[in-house]
């Protein structure tokens with residue numbers, strides 16, 4: 679497996695138009711699996727992903743590789759068709775008449791985990 683390396687500059691928007699995820703790789707040792715530590719490009723939030731041949735643990739959640747495929751591939755807009763992986767983002771670009779379902783990119787805001795309640799909001 680190729681290990682991804684990045685410059686990890688803070689708030690680097692050059693490639694994706696929003697802050698690029700900062701990536702550090704940690705080698706495994708003993709009973710510890712190797713992992714990637716992903717840090718948000720705009721703040722100190724982080725996620726560690728441990729990996730092995732038969733599973734992944736992301737943020738403390740352990741699952742089989744196939745289990746993660748089922749959850750993550752649609753979110754990454756990738757579809758499995760037979761033995762092939764299809765990039766849905768590319769096939770969507772071809773049908774330019776369809777309105778995009780993606781919200782307008784706000785480079786400084788995280789995608790909300792839940793709808794913030796209007797009542798009780800402070801300024």
Ligand SMILES: [Zn+2]
Nearest residue numbers: 718719720721
């Ligand atoms: Zn952030």
